[in-house]
Amino acid sequence: MSLDLSNYRDLALALLPELVLTLAAVVLLLVVAWRHQTRADLRVAAWVAWWGLVAAAVAVWWLWWNTARAAVIPPPVHPPMIAVDDFRFVADWLVLGTAALTVFVSFDYLERESLLVPEYYVLLLFATLGMMLMAGGEDLMMIFLGLELMSVAVYVLAGINRRSAPAAEAALKYFLLGAFASGFLLYGIALAYGATAATNLTLIGVQVTTLGLQKSTMLLIGLGLLLVGFGFKVAAVPFHMWAPDVYDGSPTPVTGYMATAVKAAAFAALFRVLGEAFGAVPAWREIVWWLAVITMLVGNVVALAQRTLKRMLAYSSVAHAGYVLVAVAAGTPAGAAAFVFYLVAYTFMTLAAFALLAAKGRDGERDVRIDDLAGLAQRRPWLAFALAVCMLSLLGFPGTAGFIGKWYILVAATQSGQVPLAAILVLASVISAGYYLPVIMAMYMKPEPFEQAHGGMRLGPLGSIAVAVSVAGLLFFGVRPNRLLDLARTSGAAVRPAPAATSGGGARPTAPKLAGN
Amino acid sequence: MNQPYLSFLLLLAFVAFNAGALIGMSHLLAPRKPTPVKETPYESGMPPLGDAHERFSVKFYLVAMLFIIFDIETVFLIPWGTIFFAAGGPGMGFLLIEMLVFIAILAVGYVYVWKRGALEWG
Numbered sequence: 001m002s003l004d005l006s007n008y009r010d011l012a013l014a015l016l017p018e019l020v021l022t023l024a025a026v027v028l029l030l031v032v033a034w035r036h037q038t039r040a041d042l043r044v045a046a047w048v049a050w051w052g053l054v055a056a057a058v059a060v061w062w063l064w065w066n067t068a069r070a071a072v073i074p075p076p077v078h079p080p081m082i083a084v085d086d087f088r089f090v091a092d093w094l095v096l097g098t099a100a101l102t103v104f105v106s107f108d109y110l111e112r113e114s115l116l117v118p119e120y121y122v123l124l125l126f127a128t129l130g131m132m133l134m135a136g137g138e139d140l141m142m143i144f145l146g147l148e149l150m151s152v153a154v155y156v157l158a159g160i161n162r163r164s165a166p167a168a169e170a171a172l173k174y175f176l177l178g179a180f181a182s183g184f185l186l187y188g189i190a191l192a193y194g195a196t197a198a199t200n201l202t203l204i205g206v207q208v209t210t211l212g213l214q215k216s217t218m219l220l221i222g223l224g225l226l227l228v229g230f231g232f233k234v235a236a237v238p239f240h241m242w243a244p245d246v247y248d249g250s251p252t253p254v255t256g257y258m259a260t261a262v263k264a265a266a267f268a269a270l271f272r273v274l275g276e277a278f279g280a281v282p283a284w285r286e287i288v289w290w291l292a293v294i295t296m297l298v299g300n301v302v303a304l305a306q307r308t309l310k311r312m313l314a315y316s317s318v319a320h321a322g323y324v325l326v327a328v329a330a331g332t333p334a335g336a337a338a339f340v341f342y343l344v345a346y347t348f349m350t351l352a353a354f355a356l357l358a359a360k361g362r363d364g365e366r367d368v369r370i371d372d373l374a375g376l377a378q379r380r381p382w383l384a385f386a387l388a389v390c391m392l393s394l395l396g397f398p399g400t401a402g403f404i405g406k407w408y409i410l411v412a413a414t415q416s417g418q419v420p421l422a423a424i425l426v427l428a429s430v431i432s433a434g435y436y437l438p439v440i441m442a443m444y445m446k447p448e449p450f451e452q453a454h455g456g457m458r459l460g461p462l463g464s465i466a467v468a469v470s471v472a473g474l475l476f477f478g479v480r481p482n483r484l485l486d487l488a489r490t491s492g493a494a495v496r497p498a499p500a501a502t503s504g505g506g507a508r509p510t511a512p513k514l515a516g517n
Numbered sequence: 518m519n520q521p522y523l524s525f526l527l528l529l530a531f532v533a534f535n536a537g538a539l540i541g542m543s544h545l546l547a548p549r550k551p552t553p554v555k556e557t558p559y560e561s562g563m564p565p566l567g568d569a570h571e572r573f574s575v576k577f578y579l580v581a582m583l584f585i586i587f588d589i590e591t592v593f594l595i596p597w598g599t600i601f602f603a604a605g606g607p608g609m610g611f612l613l614i615e616m617l618v619f620i621a622i623l624a625v626g627y628v629y630v631w632k633r634g635a636l637e638w639g
Contacts, residue, residue, distance in 0.1 A: 008611045026625050033632035 001066040005080035014068065014084050017059040017092055018132055024052025025125035032118045039111055045118035049125055050103045056132075057096045064089040079200045081139040083272070085494035090340060090487060091135035091268040098261040098347055099128040101466040105355040106253040108460030113161065113251070120160055124257070127153035131265035135272075140189045140199040143269050147185065147233070151178050154262060158250040170249030177232070177242045185229025191222030192277070204277040214281050223278055227287055230273075233266035236325060237295040240318045247314035252361065255310070256354030259317040260347040267324055267343060271336075274328065275495040288329040292421060295322030296428040303435050309357055309368045312435055313350070316394060319432060320346050326421050327409045335412040336492025341485055342405035345393065345477065349402055352470035353390040356383060359459035370438050375448030380457060384443045386471045393474045395436040396429050401477035401484075408485070579635055590623050 003010040012019065028048045035041040063084070070084040082088075102124065110120060126149060133146030155178060159171025193199050195218040196207035213219050228239060235243040247255045278284050299319030306312040324346070327339035361368040377384040393402030406429065413422040448454070459467065477484050597616055604612055630636060 008607075022622075026622060029625055029629050033629040036633070 001063075001068045002071045003068055003084055004071045005082070005084075011080075014063070014070065014080075014082060016063065017056045017096075018129060018136075020059045021052060021056040021125060021129045021132065024048070024055060025122060025129060028052065028125060029122050032122055036118050037116070039116065042110055042116055042118050043107070045121045046103055046107050049121035050100060052125060053096050053100045053103070053128065056128075057093060057100070060089050060092045060096065079138070079202060081142045081200070082133075082136050083138040083494075084136075086487075086491035087268070087272065087340075087494040088136035090491040091264065092132050094264050094268075094344060094347060095128055095131040095135065095261045098257065098264070098351060099124055101351055101355075101470065102253055102257045102261070104462040104466035105256065105351075105358060107462045108458070109251070109253050109358050109463070112458070115161055115251070117160055120157065123153040123157050123160075127157065127257075128261065131261055134265045135268040137269060137272070138201055138276075140192065140201070140204075140273070140277075143273065144182075144186060144189060147229075147266075147269070148182065150262065150265060151182065151233075154254075154258060157254045158246060158258070160254065161251050164249070166249035167251065168249075170246040173242055174246045181229050181232035181239070184225050184232070188222045188225030188227075188229060191218050191225065193222075195219035195222060201273060201276040205279055208278070209280045214283075219281065220283055223281060223284055224287065226273060227270075227284065227291070230266055230270040231291060234263050234270070234321045234324075235318050236291050236321050237298040237318065240295070240299070240321075243318055244311055244314045247317070248308075248311050252310070252354055252358035255314075256351045256358075259314070259354065260351050263317070263321065264343050264347055267321075267328075267339075271328060271339060272495045274331075275336075285329055285331060288325055289418070289421060292322050292325035292329050293424055295319070295325060296424060297322075300428045300431040304431065306435070307369055309370055309373075309439070310361075312370070313353055313357065316432070316435070317350060319428065320350070320394070322428065323406065323409060323425060326413050326418075326425055329421060330409075330412040330416040330418060331496075332412060332416045333489070333493055333496045334408070334415055336496040337485065337489040338405065338408035338412045340488035340492050341401075341408055341481070344484060344488070345401035345405040345474065348470040348473045349390045349393040349400075352386060352467050352474075353394070355463055355467050355470075356387045356390070356459070359383065359463060360454075360457050370442055371446070371449075372453075373439060373442045374446035374453070376443040376454055376457075379448060379454045383457065383459065386467050388440045388443065389471050389474055391436040391439050393478070395433055399475070399478050401474045401481065404478055404481040404485075576638060583630060583635065586626070587623070590620070593619065 003014050005011050005014060028045060031048060032041075032045055035044060064086065068084050070080055103121065106120065106124075110116070128150075130146045130148070130150030130153065134143050134150065135146075137143035137146055155171055155175040158174050159167050161167040189199065192204060195213055195216050196204045196211070198204050198207055208214065208219070232239040232242075247259060250258065274284055274288075296319055299315055299322055303312055303315035303319060306315055324339060324342055327335045327342060329335075330338070357368060360373070373384075373387075376387075389400065393400035396402045396406040406425070410422045410425060413419070413425065594616070597612070601609065601612055
């Protein structure tokens with residue numbers, strides 16, 4: 001199905017998933033305006049949100065099934081602001097699926113914590129909508145709009161528990177630093193526009209090669225600022241300072257959502273920007289290389305020192321941003337496939353781990369130490385098993401999706417000649433065993449400290465479904481990764497960064513000539 | 518009319534006359550019952566002088582926030598109005614639908630803040 005995006009009907013079809021989700025969010029807002037008092041209202045809101053997400057996912061699937069593609073529009077018309085390719089569809093599925101699982105995890109959590117705010121689900125839908133626009137944005141302005149829509153909703157979600165001081169701190173910190181990062185991103189967009197006279201990603205790519213802007217200072221500063229903005233959203237070191245405090249203070253289902261969907265959407269946008277707009281600029285590879293190295297090392301080493309499970313998982317998510325950056329730095333089709341695969345695997349394992357933490361803890365889950373899990377395997381064998389699978393997958397143990405993902409990242413890195421990067425990844429994974437394995441040891445090898453130590457642990461039926469789906473996915477894709485890998489390969493090929501074009505041999509870069517206006 | 522700035526001068530004179538008439542007439546005709554609150558420079562309920570480190574009600578911020586949101590609506594509407602007739606053809610219908618959708622979404626937000634009581638001061 002070829003969609004002519006200069007035609008309004010086809011444009012609406014290309015945006016169908018986003019339109020469906022917008023409609024669901026608006027309807028839910030109206031429902032919430034009248035019904036926002038009782039627990040029943042909370043449940044109604046959750047189900048409306050869930051079905052809205054499912055409807056949007058079906059719309060994505062429909063586009064994907066019909067192999068929707070944007071027809072090439074001849075130059076006088078402005079190129080489209082939204083991409084129609086497999087990468088967008090897979091990223092949409094990922095964030096929609098994450099949001100749907102988050103609805104399930106939140107279903108019992110909000111009632112248990114007496115957070116009777118059905119607006120939670122409205123914000124979740126709007127944040128997901130922003131992520132879809134980010135992942136599909138073919139224009140820097142569209143990506144920025146999506147990023148803001150997502151961020152503003154997530155700032156509020158972080159502080160949704162108004163009675164909790166840490167949550168207020170998390171929301172304020174996230175908001176202030178996030179606004180700052182948005183400024184960096186916007187300034188980067190402005191400089192990229194200044195250098196190339198375009199905000200459209202493909203157009204920027206064309207301008208860079210035709211005008212020979214590979215070494216244009218303005219473009220390089222713009223690229224650096226863009227990387228700062230995205231680096232903040234994915235919590236890459238050294239832009240990770242907010243992450244532990246914000247993840248720690250937010251309600252745990254929100255933390256899970258932030259650590260997975262927000263990160264996945266920001267990575268998807270980053271990947272598309274680097275691939276389509278800056279594919280011919282070799283400079284970003286080095287920057288991403290260094291980001292990956294320090295993110296992996298700092299994330300893992302600091303995670304070792306954490307005492308509570310929630311902070312440990314927060315630093316673990318920083319470390320995993322480093323692994324994904326290795327796949328980005330590889331910059332080959334194999335790297336693109338590993339990138340998509342690892343994002344999916346990472347989403348499953350992190351979301352399930354935070355869901356289990358939400359079940360274990362009370363009052364913000366900030367005080368659950370690793371030793372508090374002692375003896376869980378005797379008392380609640382299934383929950384212990386699920387958490388053990390998550391930890392092994394985060395560690396990259398064979399038989400889990402985390403292993404396959406890491407394996408393909410390593411292959412991609414070594415194939416593209418980044419052997420030191422691959423070596424550091426392995427080293428970082430070894431360090432990470434130092435904090436993932438104690439969790440499993442505590443659950444399986446230590447006795448319960450006192451009778452009924454795990455009596456309060458409660459995972460509702462829907463939360464159990466979410467965890468079961470994630471763990472089943474981890475185990476299934478760990479043994480039979482072929483289908484997911486094919487999907488990752490075809491979707492990654494849509495935006496894989498072009499091989500670094502060699503700039504004109506030693507010629508002095510000419511002053512950038514702005515094309516047209 | 519050969520004088521290009523004459524219409525502008527006329528407008529200026531009309532504005533000056535209007536402003537003078539409004540202020541002068543209320544000065545001459547309005548009944549005066551002064552109270553201390555009415556004598557303050559800004560009749561907003563806030564004391565205009567005092568320490569800057571003062572707590573004031575969060576409701577002010579809420580109103581300001583809602584004002585900005587609905588103010589943006591106007592900011593969008595004006596440029597839309599200037600290009601609407603210039604577009605012509607089938608583009609006009611699409612522009613109209615887009616703006617109606619935009620206003621509908623804002624209206625939903627308005628209904629929400631109304632029903633949640635954000636517009637009540639009490």
